[in-house]
Each structure stands twice: as C-alpha cells, then as structure tokens.
Amino acid sequence: MKCVIGIDLGTSAVKLLLMNQKGKIIDEVSKSYPVIQEKAGYSEQDPQSWVEQTAAGLSDLLRNFKGNPEDIEGISFSGQMHGLVLLDENNEVLRPAILWNDTRTTEECRDIYEALGEERLLAITKNPALEGFTLPKLLWVKKHEPKIYEKAKTFVLPKDYVRYKLTGELHMDYSDAAGTLLMDISKKEWSKEICDILGIDEKLCPPLVASYEKVGNVTSEMAISTGLSASTAVIAGGADNACGAIGSGILEDGKTLCSIGTSGVVLSYESSDDKDFQGRVHYFNHGTPDGYYTMGVTLAAGDSLSWFKEVSGKDESFEEWMSDVGRVPAGSNGLLFTPYVSGERTPHADAAIRASFIGMDRSHERKDFIRAVMEGITFSLNESLAIFRGNGKEINTIVSIGGGTKNEEWLQMQADIFNAKIVKLASEQGPGVGAAMLGAYGCGWFPSLKECAAEFISVEKEFLPDPEKVKVYKALFEVYQDVYQATKSMNDKLVKFRK
Structure with missing residues (x-):
C-alpha cells in the first residue's frame, strides 16, 4: 500500500x-x-x-x-x-x-x-x-x-x-x-x-x-x-499551527482548535482575509487553498507545566506527579497562576511580564499548585477565545490536541473553562498528521483536503462542560484577567535584576 x-x-x-x-x-x-x-x-x-x-x-x-x-x-x-x-x-x-x-x-x-x-x-x-x-x-x-x-x-x-x-x-x-x-x-x-x-x-x-x-x-x-x-x-508543507489545524480537520468556517504543546494555541478557520481583529490575534494564511485562520498564542503553555514539574517533581513521571489533580476542586482552593514564565503573546504582547501565583496560603498542597498551573494555562488560552467570541464568532465545539490531551482531567477543565464541547481525536499527532495529509493531497491521493480528513481523522472521546464548574470558572476568569495589569509595572521594574 x-x-x-x-x-x-x-x-x-x-x-x-x-x-x-x-x-x-x-x-x-x-x-x-x-x-x-x-x-x-x-x-x-x-x-x-x-x-x-x-x-x-x-x-x-x-x-x-x-x-x-x-x-x-x-x-x-x-x-x-x-x-x-x-x-x-x-x-x-x-x-x-x-x-x-x-x-x-x-x-x-x-x-x-x-x-x-x-x-x-x-x-x-x-x-x-x-x-x-x-x-x-x-x-x-x-x-x-x-x-x-x-x-x-x-x-x-x-x-x-x-x-x-x-x-x-x-x-x-x-x-x-x-x-x-x-x-x-x-x-x-x-x-x-x-x-x-x-x-x-x-x-x-x-x-x-x-x-x-x-x-x-x-x-x-x-x-x-x-x-x-x-x-x-x-x-x-506548512507552519506547525496550520498543519495542526489540517491534521485536526479545521478546514471550514466555525471549526476551532486548541493545541497545548510547549506553547499553546487557539485557532479558528477563516474563509476570507476581511475580518478585522485590530491585531489582537494573529491572522495567517492556512495550508489549504485560499484559506486563512485566526490564532491566539499562550507563549508558555505546556512549558509552564514542565517548568513546575522540574521544580516540584523532577524524579516522578507526569502521570504520578499529576495523579491527585482530580481531587482538587475547580479554582484550586483559591490559588491562581498566570503562565507568563517566558512572557506572553495573546492578548498581552509583553516580553517582560512574568508568571505569578496569587492567593497562596499554608493550606495549599502541591496538588493545588499543579491544578492552578493547569487552570492558568487554560485561562490564558480562553483569553483568545474571548476575543474570537467578542468579534461575533460562535464557538461551541473545540478540537483539542497536543500534550494537554494526555490528561482527561485537563480535557474536562478545558470544556468547563471554554464552555464548549471538547473533542479528543484518536490520533494526538496533529501537526505530523497534517503534514502527512499535505503529502497525500500533494501526491494526488484525494481531490481535496476535506476528503483526505474524512479518511485520516477520527474522534476518540468528547467532553461536555459542567454547568456548575462553568459558573465557578467564569468568575475566576475575571480575577485572572486582573492579574496582568496588577503585576505589569512590578515586572517591568524587575527586568534589570534578571540574569
């Protein structure tokens, strides 16, 4: 074959x-x-x-x-x-x-x-x-x-x-x-x-x-x-985000993708170049014929989680280290994290800003911190979705790919914070599959990328938002959005002290 x-x-x-x-x-x-x-x-x-x-x-x-x-x-x-x-x-x-x-x-x-x-x-x-x-x-x-x-x-x-x-x-x-x-x-x-x-x-x-x-x-x-x-x-071939979109079936209007790797991406298909997001999110050419996509980026998504594992569980497997996350309630017992360990991209294009834990007290355990990091990454991605929705896009279903799909608690967290159905694909190799699909289409195997997607892509599981957790996270998201402005000037002053 x-x-x-x-x-x-x-x-x-x-x-x-x-x-x-x-x-x-x-x-x-x-x-x-x-x-x-x-x-x-x-x-x-x-x-x-x-x-x-x-x-x-x-x-x-x-x-x-x-x-x-x-x-x-x-x-x-x-x-x-x-x-x-x-x-x-x-x-x-x-x-x-x-x-x-x-x-x-x-x-x-x-x-x-x-x-x-x-x-x-x-x-x-x-x-x-x-x-x-x-x-x-x-x-x-x-x-x-x-x-x-x-x-x-x-x-x-x-x-x-x-x-x-x-x-x-x-x-x-x-x-x-x-x-x-x-x-x-x-x-x-x-x-x-x-x-x-x-x-x-x-x-x-x-x-x-x-x-x-x-x-x-x-x-x-x-x-x-x-x-x-x-x-x-x-x-x-194409840019990793374009290929991730192709490999996830984001090939027509209304289709949206969340990818959590080293960085994090929320991406939505656009059939034209005439939308005006005022530069608040990226607007790029797709890998499809005459297609485009809008995209928001969290600069350190999985990288924030990897960093925290290095400092709090270096010798453990990810599975062992994250095993108690599901026992922590939504909101991490009042602990909030902003994932700015490398600066931020969307909606704050700020190379000087750095991460914060907000609300720490003596009752917090390591599992609270781990969940707070996961929630903070997801809140950051939700800021891009808020921009899309604020410009009239209806987003009810999101395909999730990348490292974030390896933990079902995180997939449910995405459903609750994004207030949308989360789809996990049978294959988690989004960009690689997208590259292979471009190869297949380029070799003439299929008359269109959509027909290629019908053959190459299948759904493994879906996660629906929990209405009670949606309420909790909606309130916490408003607090999360305040942290950037509250810490910006302090981080600007700290720049000269960094190595």
Missing part, C-alpha cells in the same frame, strides 16, 4: 509519522535536539541538528518499513514558525537559527512601528510587530551582526532548511511566510513596501509556494543515506 511521511520539526524534537492511504499510522519516530540559551530572552538552535536528527529518523523508519521504499510516494513537513535561518551565497548557514520564542528584539519591533506605522503594518500583514516574528530578528542581525548580515543571500524558516537539504531546492510556503511579518497575506507575495522602508533587499526573500505543492524529489545523496527512494516526491 502507498504511504507518505509527515515530518513535524518542533522546538525540542523532530517527529516523523509514516501513514498509509487509509490514514493509519504505520510507524513513528522522534529524535530530540537541544535549544541554545546563552542569556535570558535568547533562544537558538543549530540547523544542522535538525538535518541530522531528521535524517536519523528517516533511516529508522525505512529500516523498519516492510514494503518497497518506492511505496513511500511523498514527504511533507510541519515546522516551528518564525525562526530565522540565514544562508550565504552557497546556502550555508551563517549563524545559529534564532527561534520563535526568542525575545531579544523589543527595540526592533519599535523600529518597525516607527518606520511603517501600526495601522499600515496591520493593513499589509494583518499582524502586529512582535518579538517572536522573523522580521524583527532579521533587523536585529542587521544591526548587531552587520558582517553576518552582509554575507546573507537569503533566509528561510526551520522546516524550509531541512527540506532544502532533502531536495536541494529553496522555497517558503504561504502559511509560514505569513508569520515573517514580510508578506502581504492578501496578495500572497512579499511586501516590497515593507522591504523598501526597512532597507531590506527583497531578493533575500525566497520563492513562495502553496503548502500542498510539490517542490522536488529526494536527492540521490539523501536517498542513499536514509534508504528512501529518489523518486519520493517532497511537498512543501
């Missing part, structure tokens, strides 16, 4: 899924790599580690594959967004990649607003200037590392570089380009106006393609090293 491989290039690991035409996962592999954090606010990676670990993952898949390598017809990608990979005239990497969660570029964001004006930037890109985006990173290198910038011939995003090493071809897809702050998302082309005003050579921007387009085949060199066939088609 024919197969495709979906490659999800994440922040901490690359995950590879081998799927057949029935949407069944035949095999999966994960390979980790480190993040380089030289100082507070810095987050980088060595692009070579992505290539090496992806190649190692492909080799593992092919070693275990019982069929003919030529049966693997296509490969496609999902990738961490916004990361800057600078290449020289020989397409060699000039410096470590600056990642999406790097927050060193506050000054560059101000420069963008001063040069373009917030209103004009939103008109072109539909997004505000935030530290995580690619354009501020490009300007930072231009300002602070001019010799490196002078050598730059082009830039790409993380998955684009790995795809280049597989095919020898350089491209960027619309869904990822939308997160650079350099593309006119309505016209689907690089903005000459932005480039000219900010003094960026438009030739630095790579060719643009659709997420489902074939961009090449596996090179003979990569075929030999991994066991793949050189006839295997490589499909462009």
